[in-house]
Structures are given as structure tokens and as C-alpha cells.
Amino acid sequence: AQTVTQSQPEMSVQEAETVTLSCTYDTSESDYYLFWYKQPPSRQMILVIRQEAYKQQNATENRFSVNFQKAAKSFSLKISDSQLGDAAMYFCAYRSPRQLTFGKGTKLSVIP
Amino acid sequence: DTGVSQDPRHKITKRGQNVTFRCDPISEHNRLYWYRQTLGQGPEFLTYFQNEAQLEKSRLLSDRFSAERPKGSFSTLEIQRTEQGDSAMYLCASSFRDRSYEQYFGPGTRLTVT
Numbered sequence: 364a365q366t367v368t369q370s371q372p373e374m375s376v377q378e379a380e381t382v383t384l385s386c387t388y389d390t391s392e393s394d395y396y397l398f399w400y401k402q403p404p405s406r407q408m409i410l411v412i413r414q415e416a417y418k419q420q421n422a423t424e425n426r427f428s429v430n431f432q433k434a435a436k437s438f439s440l441k442i443s444d445s446q447l448g449d450a451a452m453y454f455c456a457y458r459s460p461r462q463l464t465f466g467k468g469t470k471l472s473v474i475p
Numbered sequence: 476d477t478g479v480s481q482d483p484r485h486k487i488t489k490r491g492q493n494v495t496f497r498c499d500p501i502s503e504h505n506r507l508y509w510y511r512q513t514l515g516q517g518p519e520f521l522t523y524f525q526n527e528a529q530l531e532k533s534r535l536l537s538d539r540f541s542a543e544r545p546k547g548s549f550s551t552l553e554i555q556r557t558e559q560g561d562s563a564m565y566l567c568a569s570s571f572r573d574r575s576y577e578q579y580f581g582p583g584t585r586l587t588v589t
Binding site for chain 1: 478479508510515516517518519520523530531533566576577578579580581582583
């Protein structure tokens with residue numbers, strides 16, 4: 364079974380600075396998807412960024428980018444120019460054919 | 476497109492009672508998923524529908540839990556004889572077959588069993 368590990372329960376960042384959230388996973392598959400989801404307080408989960416395992420190029424979405432290291436099974440999220448609205452729980456997720464397996468999450472605080 | 480909706484948003488029930496939650500997916504999405512999220516944890520997969528067929532169930536889905544999607548549109552999740560351990564956020568997500576990697580989540584139903 365696939366497992367997803369987020370080793371940082373909480374992180375904080377100064378507004379306008381850069382922060383990196385870590386994620387490692389375990390799988391025996393060669394083709395899969397990885398995701399970062401954001402869950403603001405009392406609001407629904409939204410997809411931040413997606414990475415296909417067969418793509419060597421790291422995905423980017425505006426201020427969000429990933430560092431995907433397939434051999435190391437590592438998938439970190441970098442948030443640049445952090446904004447107050449980035450404060451949320453961030454979940455790393457691995458996609459099996461029919462379900463998502465999530466990590467326990469990292470709570471990100473943004474300091475004005 | 477109004478997104479995935481769930482009803483009710485909050486439910487408080489006494490132990491032993493039955494509860495039912497509803498999920499309305501995005502209209503053109505044929506895949507629907509249920510997850511459970513307890514405090515301090517990430518969501519855990521419960522079950523998955525493609526149209527009206529329930530194709531996969533997690534071992535977390537005990538025999539007290541049942542999910543349906545009778546016409547391939549909305550879905551219901553029923554918990555019978557609720558226990559305090561059932562207290563959690565129940566999340567619904569949907570996706571379109573050709574983009575099944577992208578799941579859109581609803582706001583969730585928070586269940587509290589007293």
C-alpha cells in the first residue's frame with residue numbers, strides 16, 4: 364500500500380518570504396500522480412498543484428512550484444512571495460487508480 | 476458550475492442513531508468519492524462510484540456504513556448505529572472520467588456523535 368509522510372506538522376513564514384513544505388511517499392508503481400491540496404480553516408479543500416511521475420520537469424503554478432525527486436520519492440512544495448491568504452493546512456497526496464492517499468498535513472501560518 | 480455541495484454541513488447525533496449525508500457532485504462529473512477526515516489527520520478514502528456503480532470500498536467502511544448513488548448523480552452516505560468514533564468530517568469529491576486525476580472536493584459534513 365502507498366503511504367505519504369509529511370514530517371512537518373507546523374510551519375510559519377513571514378509575508379513575502381519563501382517557504383518549502385516537505386513530503387515523502389512510498390510506492391512500488393512507476394506511473395502515478397502526486398498532488399498538493401490546500402485546506403483553509405473551515406473551507407473546502409482545493410487543488411494547488413499536480414505532478415505526473417513520468418514528467419521530469421517540475422510543475423509550477425504561479426507562486427507555487429514543486430521539487431519532484433522520483434528516485435528519492437520526495438515531493439516538496441515551494442511557496443514564493445507568501446501571502447496572508449496562503450495560511451492553511453497543506454496536504455500532500457498520492458493518486459492510486461481510484462483513490463487519493465493523503466499525508467497528515469502541514470499547518471502553514473503566515474506572519475504579517 | 477456551482478461546485479460540489481454537501482448537506483448537512485453539520486450534524487450532531489446521539490450514539491446509536493442513524494444519520495444520512497448527501498453529496499451533489501459537479502453536474503458533468505461521473506466519478507464520486509467519499510473520504511473521512513478526523514482531527515489532525517488527512518482525509519482517508521472510504522468509497523468510490525463510477526456513475527451508479529460502487530467500484531471500490533475501503534476496509535474503513537464497516538457494515539454500519541452504506542453508500543449509494545442510485546441514478547449516477549447525487550450520492551448518500553448512511554451510518555447506522557453511530558458510535559463516538561464516527562465523529563469526523565465526511566468529505567465528498569467528484570471528478571470527470573477523462574480527468575479523473577483531478578478531484579474537486581465539497582465543503583464536508585461535520586458529524587459529532589455524543
